[in-house]
Each structure stands twice: as C-alpha cells, then as structure tokens.
Amino acid sequence: MTSAPELVAIVPAGGAGTRLWPLSRRSRPKFLLDLLGTGRTLLQDTADRLAPLTGPDGLLVVTGTAHAAAVADQLPQLAGDGAANLLTEPSPRDSMAAIGLAAAVVEHRHGPTVVGSFAADHVVPEPGGFHDAVRTAVEAARAGYVTTIGIAATGPSTAFGYVRRGAPLEGVPGAYAVASFVEKPDEDTARGYLATGEYSWNAGMFVARTDVLLGHLTRHQPTLEAGLREIAAAWDTPAREEVLARVWPGLTKIAIDHAIAEPVAAEGGVAVVPGAFSWDDVGDWDALGGLLPADEAGAHTLAAATSAGDNGAARPTTAGPLLAIDSPDAVIASDGGAVAVLGLPGVVVVRTGDAVLVVHRDHAQRVKAVVDALAAGGRPDLL
Amino acid sequence: MTSAPELVAIVPAGGAGTRLWPLSRRSRPKFLLDLLGTGRTLLQDTADRLAPLTGPDGLLVVTGTAHAAAVADQLPQLAGDGAANLLTEPSPRDSMAAIGLAAAVVEHRHGPTVVGSFAADHVVPEPGGFHDAVRTAVEAARAGYVTTIGIAATGPSTAFGYVRRGAPLEGVPGAYAVASFVEKPDEDTARGYLATGEYSWNAGMFVARTDVLLGHLTRHQPTLEAGLREIAAAWDTPAREEVLARVWPGLTKIAIDHAIAEPVAAEGGVAVVPGAFSWDDVGDWDALGGLLPADEAGAHTLAAATSAGDNGAARPTTAGPLLAIDSPDAVIASDGGAVAVLGLPGVVVVRTGDAVLVVHRDHAQRVKAVVDALAAGGRPDLL
Numbered sequence: 001m002t003s004a005p006e007l008v009a010i011v012p013a014g015g016a017g018t019r020l021w022p023l024s025r026r027s028r029p030k031f032l033l034d035l036l037g038t039g040r041t042l043l044q045d046t047a048d049r050l051a052p053l054t055g056p057d058g059l060l061v062v063t064g065t066a067h068a069a070a071v072a073d074q075l076p077q078l079a080g081d082g083a084a085n086l087l088t089e090p091s092p093r094d095s096m097a098a099i100g101l102a103a104a105v106v107e108h109r110h111g112p113t114v115v116g117s118f119a120a121d122h123v124v125p126e127p128g129g130f131h132d133a134v135r136t137a138v139e140a141a142r143a144g145y146v147t148t149i150g151i152a153a154t155g156p157s158t159a160f161g162y163v164r165r166g167a168p169l170e171g172v173p174g175a176y177a178v179a180s181f182v183e184k185p186d187e188d189t190a191r192g193y194l195a196t197g198e199y200s201w202n203a204g205m206f207v208a209r210t211d212v213l214l215g216h217l218t219r220h221q222p223t224l225e226a227g228l229r230e231i232a233a234a235w236d237t238p239a240r241e242e243v244l245a246r247v248w249p250g251l252t253k254i255a256i257d258h259a260i261a262e263p264v265a266a267e268g269g270v271a272v273v274p275g276a277f278s279w280d281d282v283g284d285w286d287a288l289g290g291l292l293p294a295d296e297a298g299a300h301t302l303a304a305a306t307s308a309g310d311n312g313a314a315r316p317t318t319a320g321p322l323l324a325i326d327s328p329d330a331v332i333a334s335d336g337g338a339v340a341v342l343g344l345p346g347v348v349v350v351r352t353g354d355a356v357l358v359v360h361r362d363h364a365q366r367v368k369a370v371v372d373a374l375a376a377g378g379r380p381d382l383l
Numbered sequence: 384m385t386s387a388p389e390l391v392a393i394v395p396a397g398g399a400g401t402r403l404w405p406l407s408r409r410s411r412p413k414f415l416l417d418l419l420g421t422g423r424t425l426l427q428d429t430a431d432r433l434a435p436l437t438g439p440d441g442l443l444v445v446t447g448t449a450h451a452a453a454v455a456d457q458l459p460q461l462a463g464d465g466a467a468n469l470l471t472e473p474s475p476r477d478s479m480a481a482i483g484l485a486a487a488v489v490e491h492r493h494g495p496t497v498v499g500s501f502a503a504d505h506v507v508p509e510p511g512g513f514h515d516a517v518r519t520a521v522e523a524a525r526a527g528y529v530t531t532i533g534i535a536a537t538g539p540s541t542a543f544g545y546v547r548r549g550a551p552l553e554g555v556p557g558a559y560a561v562a563s564f565v566e567k568p569d570e571d572t573a574r575g576y577l578a579t580g581e582y583s584w585n586a587g588m589f590v591a592r593t594d595v596l597l598g599h600l601t602r603h604q605p606t607l608e609a610g611l612r613e614i615a616a617a618w619d620t621p622a623r624e625e626v627l628a629r630v631w632p633g634l635t636k637i638a639i640d641h642a643i644a645e646p647v648a649a650e651g652g653v654a655v656v657p658g659a660f661s662w663d664d665v666g667d668w669d670a671l672g673g674l675l676p677a678d679e680a681g682a683h684t685l686a687a688a689t690s691a692g693d694n695g696a697a698r699p700t701t702a703g704p705l706l707a708i709d710s711p712d713a714v715i716a717s718d719g720g721a722v723a724v725l726g727l728p729g730v731v732v733v734r735t736g737d738a739v740l741v742v743h744r745d746h747a748q749r750v751k752a753v754v755d756a757l758a759a760g761g762r763p764d765l766l
Contacts, residue, residue, distance in 0.1 A: 022721075320737060321760055325752055338405075338738040338765055340753040343746035347727070349739060354703060355721040356734045358741055363726035369708055370723040377704055382721055 005058030007138055007207070008113055009050040010102040012095060013043060013063040013071055013120035018371040019284040019364070022355035023304055023333060026383050031120035032070050035288055037302050042121045042282070044074050049127045050118060053134055060106065061120070062087045062098045084236075090248050095204070096224065096259040097251045100217060104232030107210035114141045116207035117256070122281050123291060129277030133174075136273045137207040140175040145271035146208040146216065146264055147175065150200025151279050156190035159283055159365075160201040161257070164193075165272050178270040181262050200274050203281065206256060216264050224252040224259070285348040285357075286364035289331035299324030299341070302333040331361060355382055388441030390521050390590075391496055392433040393485040395478060396426060396446040396454055396503035401754040402667040402747070405738035406687055406716060409766050414503035415453050418671055420685050425504045425665070427457050432510045433501060436517055443489065444503070445470045445481045467619075473631050478587070479607065479642040480634045483600060487615030490593035497524045499590035500639070505664050506674060512660030516557075519656045520590040523558040528654035529591040529599065529647055530558065533583025534662045539573035542666055542748075543584040544640070547576075548655050561653040564645050583657050586664065589639060599647050607635040607642070668731040668740075669747035672714035682707030682724070685716040714744060738765055 013031050017024030024030045031043040040048065047059055061078055063071050068088045072078060078086040087102055099117045106113050116134060124130045133149050140147040150163050166179035181202060185193065193199035206213075217225040227247045234243035252259075264270050282288050292300035301322040320338025324330045327341045334351040341349055348364060350357040359367060374382045396414050400407030407413045414426040423431065430442055444461055446454050451471045455461060461469040470485055482500045489496050499517060507513045516532050523530040533546050544566050548559035564585060568576065576582035589596075600608040610630045617626035635642075647653050665671050675683035684705040703721025707713045710724045717734040724732055731747060733740040742750060757765045 022723075320765065321757065321762060323753065323756055323760075325749075325756065334739070337736070338757070338762070340405075340738070340740050340757070342740075342742040342749055342753055344727075344730070344741060344743055347730075347741060349741050351734070351739045353720070355723070356717070356732060356739055357723050357725070358727060358730060358732050359725040360727060366708075366725055370706065370725055373706055373708065374704065374721070374723070377706075379704060379721070382703065 005055045006114065007054050007134070008058045008060055008106050008110075008115045009054045010099055010106075010115050010117045011043075011046055011050075011059065011061045011120045012098045012117065013061050013067060014092060014098075015121065017121070018368045020282070020288070021367055021371050022352045022357050022382070023335070023350055027066070028070070029067070029121070030282065032067065032074065034304065035282060035302065036123065036291060037304070041074055042123065043071065046118060046120050046122070047075055047077070049124055049130065052127075052131060057085070060085045060087065060102050062089060062102050064089055064092060087235075090244055093248065093251045094253045095256045096217075096221070096254045097228065097248075099206075099256055100214070100224065100228045101231060103208075103210045103213050104228045105235050107214065108232045108235070112209050112211040114138050114207065114209055115213070116141075116205065118205055119203070119281070122203065122279060124277055124279050125291070126277060129275060130279075133273045133275040133277065134205075134207065136172065136174040137205075137271075140169055140172045140271040140273065141207045141209055141212070143169070143172060144209070144212055144269075145169070145175070146206055146212060146260060146269055147271040147273060148178065148202065148261065149205040149207070150272045150274040151203045152275060152277075153194055153199065153201050154278075156187050156194055157201065158184055158187055158190060160184060160203070160281075162190070162193050162199045163202045163272050164196075164198050165200070165274065169271050172271070175271045175273050177268060178265045178272045181257065181265055200272065202257070203279065204257070206261065212269075213260065216260050216269065220263050221252055221254065221259050224254070227251050284364035284367065285331055285333075285350065285359070286361040288333075289329070289348070289361060292331070294329075295324070297324040298328035299330040299332055301331075304333050304335045329361065388438045389497065390437050390517070391441045391443055391489050391493075391498045392437045393482055393489075393498050393500045394426075394429055394433075394442065394444045394503050395481045395500065396444050396450060397475060397481075398504065400504070401751045403665070403671070404750055404754050405735045405740050405765070406718070406733055410449070411453070412450070412504070413665065415450065415457065417687065418665060418685065419506065419674060420687070424457055425506065426454065429501060429503050429505070430458055430460070432507055432513065435510075435514060440468070443468045443470065443485050445472060445485050447472055447475060470618075473627055476631065476634045477636045478639045479600075479604070479637045480611070480631075482589075482639055483597070483607065483611045484614060486591075486593045486596050487611040488618050490597065491615045491618070495592050495594040497521050497590065497592055498596070499524075499588065501588055502586070502664070505586065505662060507660055507662050508674070509660060512658060513662075516656045516658040516660065517588075517590065519555065519557040520588075520654075523552055523555045523654040523656065524590045524592055524595070526552070526555060527592070527595055527652075528552070528558070529589055529595060529643060529652060530654040530656060531561065531585065531644065532588040532590070533655045533657040534586045535658060535660075536577055536582065536584050537661075539570050539577055540584065541567055541570050541573060543567060543586070543664075545573070545576050545582045546585045546655050547579075547581050548583070548657065552654050555654070558654045558656050560651060561648045561655045564640060564648055583655065585640070586662065587640070589644065595652075596643065599643050599652065603646050604635055604637065604642050607637070610634050667747035667750065668714055668716075668733065668742070669744040671716075672712070672731070672744060675714070677712075678707070680707040681711035682713040682715055684714075687716050687718045712744065
C-alpha cells in the first residue's frame, strides 16, 4: 500500500455526444475533441484543471474499451506503472459502477482516501474558483460527508437537476447540508427554485472519502458494493480479467445520484459547496457558440481538429476560411474545408469530412433528431 | 463548300457562374455541371435540345481555352473532322466576337446559312414549345430578319432585359417586329412592362442568316466584321493560329445586343417570336431549387456530380443522405458527404469537397459577395 494524494480525481469518460454531431461521434465523443480550439481536448483540459488539486499521480480515468487507446494517447501521464490510472470497463454499467470501481481500487491501493468524481467533458473557463470550491469540498468530505459542488445557475435551465442547500455545515465554512436533490424541472419550477436562492445546478461532482462512499453503498446497494470490492481486489493482479469477466456483467446498473446522493441526502449525509465559478457542460452547439470568442463579423468559429496527434494534443489543421457575412452570432465549425454563411444570424454550420449540419442555435437541442434519423436510415457510419 | 443544315446552332459556352458557388467554379462553370441530377450537364442538355432542329452536324460551340477539353469531353459529336465544330477563343472578346466568328466560319464553309445563338447553361424543361418558336424564328430569319425568341415573363424580374414587340410580321405567323429592346428595369418599371402585354424577357437567343448578320455588322462594326472574316477564312487552314494571334486581340469587345440587336431594331430589322415554353437561366440557388423536384420532406435536393466521366456524362456519385427535418423548401446540394438541415425552411446548403455555402433562398442573389470576399481574402483556389 502506497501513500495517497490528498485528493484522487475520478474522471468517467463516456457518452455519445449526439448533440454535438457531426463533430462528436460514437467513435470520437465530446471529451476527445478540442472544442475550444485551444490545442487541448476537453479531457486534457479536465486533467489540466485537476492537476493542481491532485498532483501528478492523483488522476484516474474510467472509460470504455472503445476509447481506452484514445484516452491513453491524450493523457500519457495515466500510464504510470503500466496504465495504472486508466481503468477500462468491459461494458457500460452506469455511473455508480464506474465511480465505485475507481473508489474501490483507490481504497485497495492506498487505504481510505478522499476521491472526487468530475466529468471529462465540462468547461471551466477560470479554474481558480473551481479549485477553491473543491478544496472546501475536500474538507467536508474529510468530515464524513458525501459532498457535491453546486453550480451557480445562470438561468432557469431545464437541462440540469438541482440541489437545494440547507443549514451551513459546522466547522466547514462555505459548505452546507443538502436538503434535497431534485430532477430536471420544467421552466416555471426552475424559476421558482432560483427565486429562493437555495438551489444550484447539480453537475454530478461528488467528493467523498472512499470508506464513506463504499460504506453508504454497503447499506444501499450491498451486492454492487461486494462486486466492486471483489474486482478491486483483483485489479492489480493477474486475476483481473477473470474476475471482471465473471462479476462485471452482473453489477447493478444505477446512477450515483440514485444509488448514493439522493438516499444519503435524505439521511443528512450529503453536503454541498455552492461554487462561484463559471461552468458549462457544452450541451449543444448553442452552448459551444457561447464559449467561442466572436470574430470581427460577430460569428463564433472553430477550426476543429477531430483526431489527436502523436503527443496526444489535437492535430493542427488548416480549415479553409470560416466566413460569416451579415450573420452575427453564427456558429461555424469545420475540420477542413471552407464555410461561408450569408444573411443568416444565429445559424450553426458544422462541416466534417463526411457530413454537414445546419441548424439555428434556437434548435440546437434537437440535433439528436438528426442522429436518430441517420440511425433509422441505416447509416451507422455517420453516427 | 459543303451543304449546310437548315439551322446551325451557335452555343457560346462561358461565364464564371459565381452565383452557383461553390458548385460552379472558374474551373467548372455552370454549363459543365449536371445541375438537375439527370446525368446530363446543362451543356449536354442544350445540345440534346438543339439536335432535333439542327441535325447531327449543326451544332457549333465557342468556348475559351480553359474549357475546351471539358467541352470536347462532354460533346464528342463536335469532333467531326478534327474538332471542326468546337471553336476555341484565345481570350474573351464578348458575345459579338464569339457569335460573329462562328457565323463567319459557317458562312465560309457553307455559304449563307441560318444560324441561331443559344446559351449553354439555360434550362427548358419541355422542349416542344421551344422547338416551335425556333422554327418560326428560322422562317423570319429566312425572310431577312434578325429574330429573337422572347421568353414569356413569369413575373416582373429585374434580372433580365426586355424586348417589346410591335406589329405582326407579314407572312410569318407568330413573329412580330421588335419595337425596342430595353435594359434590366427596376421592379416598378417591369410591372408596367408586363401590364402592357407587349414585353418578353430577352434571353439572348438570336436567329439570323449569316449574310444578314454579317451585313449588319459591316455597317455598324466594320472593323470587327473585317477581322472576323479574315479569321474565318483562315480557320480551316494551317494559317489559323497565326491569324488568330494577330487579329483576335484587337477585335472590338462588344455584346451582340449593343452591336446588332439594338441598332438594327431601331432600323426595323429585328423580329421577335414570343415563346410559349417555360425557361430558366438558373441564375442562382433559389432558381435551381425551383427546378428540382421536392422530396417527401418538401426539400429540393441534388446529389451533384462535379466532373465528367469517361463518356462525357456526369460521373455517378454516392452523396450521403441529404436530410431536411422541419425545413420545407430547403435547397440541398452535395457532391459527396451527408447534409442535415434542421428547422430552417428555405435555407440553401451546398457542400463540395472544399467548401460549404449556407444562405437563405431570399438572399441567393448575394452569393457573389462570398466569392468576392474569398477573392479579397487571397483564396483563388476556392473561386
């Protein structure tokens, strides 16, 4: 057993990313893409953001077999002693199995440790406030709470669940008991939430001691906990594949929100640290447009790289001119050729080697309908 | 001197086609494209349409050096005795030089002959009415008139010049004296024209005996006529290149409308045959949308071929699905990849190997602004 970092960050890297089609695809989901044109993918940016909190050895990524090689390419630091910090799931069993496996592996390696789960494909433009919030959450976690980071809502979004805070936590300034988690509301309900000043968005960031997390799991999902412990014990041994093949497919498929956050909140065991940083889950092309700077024509353009180069960084490309004429607030992304938009404010145009998407930003949430139509039309190559 | 067909059709094949960018380019202007998805390019369709009027040997195409090979590929019938019916201009000297050269070559080969000039890139969906009009025009031409075919206006277009008819021509039912030609009007003026019932669009179709045409030229543009005669006399001899190189660059650059049609109309020497056929010059993407049938989603799609195959016909392609969701009247063209449009009625999306254009049909006339911007931005490869 080796000494643990102060915080081990667990990053589940999955998702189909259909709302950012055609740039994101089954074979290259959102987290593998350099969506901001910075030269770093969202996954790399997530690792960069967590590094000051975890140190060089405190990042652990859980991904599927389809993306393990790409993740290893983009984050060579995970390799350590033979890919020690890249856990590959044989098949998706939802977030509790993914995060629980990582927590169990960490505890088996290091003993009780504070871990935090963070999505691989979110954007935090100014990480300072994020770091402050996580450090506060780590304190609350040490005190025995499963602690979530609440995202300051910028509007009555219906795309997120909400977390309602209760009384301040004694001894941990900036942290509060969680009164309840609530599912994605309708817009009127969301407005009501915001009016109270007690609600934040739930971005699925949970910080907890592994012994606390797995302890809750023992009570609420005992067979899942037992299975994860068995796999974790075998993980760093030659028995890993045999145990995984036997145990993993039978694990209960459940989200961490339902397995832990909601029942433990009802017991008074969950805390929230309301964050004071801007955050975006880049949920669709409209959201991405809001994150890309406006060019002189008022358009938001991305000369996109869709594959990683030798060093894991996004490959530089020479996308043709991305030209907006009389089209303020247009969002234009291309991984190669030129794009010209004329007289269409707020339009989204995305060009890849094999596809073009055109939609208004107001309809960006509906892009999944295109992916569904392509699937129904027998074009799996385009998904 | 060999016997002439009843009618020799002269087809000037030129134009940059900037309004159909990015499918039409300097290197592949509109007439070389299969814009209707029929397997025949507009040039081939023009030749097919004229063949019943001219017979197999009565088509003569005048084009620039840049497109001579493509024209020869698409119309192998021009080759005859060594490309006899494909005239290549060393440089553009406007329509009078192009048509006048062809007329002079025809007269030198066959003696006085009725010739007609027809654009290479117009569409006549039902050629029967067109054939009737041209046959009437040939009669009027035999009677000594320079005869134009008037296009039945479908609205007060500001994109065309108009021709106003006067009294019926004696002895040629269906033909009228031309009272005047007028330049492209503003919309109110155009409405006034249509209200009189005397105006047709001027599509630049002129039918005349070569001796009549060149006779008018002798009076109105004597040095141009002399130059054309000198070149024509040398055309089928080894001296062609020497004479062309010496004479062609000095020819007066003038449109046939100004050189012949307008002054001769003022003299009473021009006739018009008002056509009763539908016609389109495919002036922009909106016009093309009107010519393409609607699919089940109400969109007008074109799986375009941008290059000619071995037999001169358009090369078959496998353009990905062209998918319109909640976008009736959209116009979608692609020469390869998939295109998906969502929630944008009347949008135009054109995808080629190196570029994408997105514009609303209402702004289709402004596409030249994109081409201008690319030229100003130093991207001649995209023009």
